[in-house]
Amino acid sequence: MKSRRNFIKQTSAATLGALIGSRIVFGKNLPKDYVPVILQDGDPYAMFNKHKDMVVLNNKPWNIESAPHLLDDKITPNEKMFIRNNGLIPEKTDVNKWTLTIDGESVSKPKTYTLQELKTKFPQHTYQLTIECGGNGRKEFNPPAKGNQWEYGGVACAEWTGVRLADVLKDVGIKANAVYIGYYGADVHLTGNPEKVVISRGVPMNKAMEDETLIAFKMNGKEIPLAHGYPLRLVIGGWPASVSGKWLKRIAVRNIVHDGPKMEAPSYRVPCKPVAPGDKVKDEDMCIIESMPVKSLITYPKTGAMIDKGNALNIRGHAWAGDLEVAKMEYSIDFGATWKPCKLDKPANRLAWQHFSATVSFPEDGYYEVWARATDSAGESQPMVLPNWNPKGYLNNACHRIAVKVK
Amino acid sequence: MIDSNRQKILDEIQRHIKALTRGIYALVIGVATLIYYLLNPSILNVDVQSKESVVVAEAPLPEYENGIHLATGFKEGENLNLVIANCTSCHSAKMVTQNRATRDGWKTMIKWMQETQNLWELGESEPLILDYLAKYYAPEKAGRRQPLTDIDWYELED
Known part of the structure; x- marks a missing residue:
């Protein structure tokens, strides 16, 4: 069995070698799904096993987005899951030596766990968790906002398995003055400087201690793919995906709001008070994004569908609402003049996206847009126009729409 | 009775031959692997530098x-x-x-x-x-919500 596994490794090494037109000889330590750093310049679809319709926004660092019609699965498979990296994928992921350290001002005493200890010492839990990039939808903002120009596909809801961060923190022992947690990963800064932390973000203690906040080692029942944080990832649903730290090595329990790179303004912050489009906003007037706003996507059919007159159109998709639940889902074929209800499922668990469907009839032939609008349990709905402009182009939860032609 | 005994002996011999053949195969593979390793001692090292050593002949591309x-x-x-x-x-x-x-x-x-x-x-x-x-790379003028553009129309088969 063992030799067979080695043979498979050699085979994939040969395949990878073919990919870059060169022979790569791997040691016996080649971890499963490991992408050698040399291949970080290679074909992303093969390297990361992504669907051909995924869109590469950036190749250094790798940022790849999905599309509404690709997100039709109830649980997002790896092939259709967006990648958002701030730095370079770690070169060495030796799972046998991988450890997670919990430290910071507000732990009684720092403690380090091996992967095996995490897996055996604590009860395991599985949740479907919606994680959306804070900048999903940035492309539509005007004046344009700096950063990767995400359109719709910076969101996914996979099934994550791991242990509760709360269980681990209780085992370590947390002081009463704990305010925030901050993660540290094994990714490498774009400059290659090993001293520079790529990104280190976190959440307040109450979010950290929620049942659904996981230290995960499985995605959709398998080891987490390398690009998504193998072998260990913090997964925190409902908040900007940047709090779900990949390649997790360390969690600091802080007695202040965490101050790691990309916690500071303007990263993942929006103006505390509304501003006019294009305004300059002072750092001290920018507030940290917490729960993401209510949003939905029509995942079927793909935009551009042509149907015959008299035929009804079945539509479906998903809706999510940060820490809240989606209470109502509607569609409009007349640019919001009238709205009709969709069938809306309850979430599989808290912080999972919810599935909706409807059967749409059209009164006559012509060009239509089907718009979808979700309303959360606090009564807030998606706007039809862009929400208020912000300097970094975060939180665009404007209604999604598809074009339909009836002939 | 004799036939049956003879058959048993034949079976026994055949088993031995098979085992021997397997042994020879294993030995040959083992020796070949050893020789290959001795000739290519870097086989067990991660050798990312080897990318540099490969020359791919390509026609010059227009800039x-x-x-x-x-x-x-x-x-x-x-x-x-x-x-x-x-x-x-x-x-x-x-x-x-x-x-x-x-x-x-x-x-x-x-x-x-x-x-x-x-x-x-x-x-x-x-x-x-x-x-x-x-x-x-200057900003383009755009409204609060643009019309849908670049629609790739297709027949929807249900």
């Missing part, structure tokens, strides 16, 4: 096509060499080409990269780089 610099995707324009030299050593050209900003906006990004991302001082190249970025 620009339809006003786009093929190697980077940048728009053809004056001072592009400075932009490539200073802006693509850490991140890819796509970080620039997918963004749009005014001269001030680009300057703010450069300042942010210098303050937080170890970008060096651009010196007298800075105004030239800003000239290029502000000219070729």
Whole structure:
């Protein structure tokens, strides 16, 4: 069995070698799904096993987005899951030596766990968790906002398995003055400087201690793919995906709001008070994004569908609402003049996206847009126009729409 | 009875031959592997440098096509060499080409990269780089919500 596994490794090494037109000889330590750093310049679809319709926004660092019609699965498979990296994928992921350290001002005493200890010492839990990039939808903002120009596909809801961060923190022992947690990963800064932390973000203690906040080692029942944080990832649903730290090595329990790179303004912050489009906003007037706003996507059919007159159109998709639940889902074929209800499922668990469907009839032939609008349990709905402009182009939860032609 | 005994003996011999054959195979494979390893001792090392040693013969590519610099995707324009030299050593050209900003906006990004991302001082190249970025990657006028464009129409079969 063992030799067979080695043979498979050699085979994939040969395949990878073919990919870059060169022979790569791997040691016996080649971890499963490991992408050698040399291949970080290679074909992303093969390297990361992504669907051909995924869109590469950036190749250094790798940022790849999905599309509404690709997100039709109830649980997002790896092939259709967006990648958002701030730095370079770690070169060495030796799972046998991988450890997670919990430290910071507000732990009684720092403690380090091996992967095996995490897996055996604590009860395991599985949740479907919606994680959306804070900048999903940035492309539509005007004046344009700096950063990767995400359109719709910076969101996914996979099934994550791991242990509760709360269980681990209780085992370590947390002081009463704990305010925030901050993660540290094994990714490498774009400059290659090993001293520079790529990104280190976190959440307040109450979010950290929620049942659904996981230290995960499985995605959709398998080891987490390398690009998504193998072998260990913090997964925190409902908040900007940047709090779900990949390649997790360390969690600091802080007695202040965490101050790691990309916690500071303007990263993942929006103006505390509304501003006019294009305004300059002072750092001290920018507030940290917490729960993401209510949003939905029509995942079927793909935009551009042509149907015959008299035929009804079945539509479906998903809706999510940060820490809240989606209470109502509607569609409009007349640019919001009238709205009709969709069938809306309850979430599989808290912080999972919810599935909706409807059967749409059209009164006559012509060009239509089907718009979808979700309303959360606090009564807030998606706007039809862009929400208020912000300097970094975060939180665009404007209604999604598809074009339909009836002939 | 005799036949049956003879059959047993034959079976026994056959088993031994099979076992022997397997042993010989294993020995040959083992020796071959050992020889290969002795000749190529680097087989067990991660050898990422070997990329350098491979020469792929390629016809020279045209540098620009339809006003786009093929190697980077940048728009053809004056001072592009400075932009490539200073802006693509850490991140890819796509970080620039997918963004749009005014001269001030680009300057703010450069300042942010210098303050937080170890970008060096651009010196007298800075105004030239800003000239290029502000000219070729300027904001386009857009409303609060644009009409849907580039729709790829298809027959929906249900």
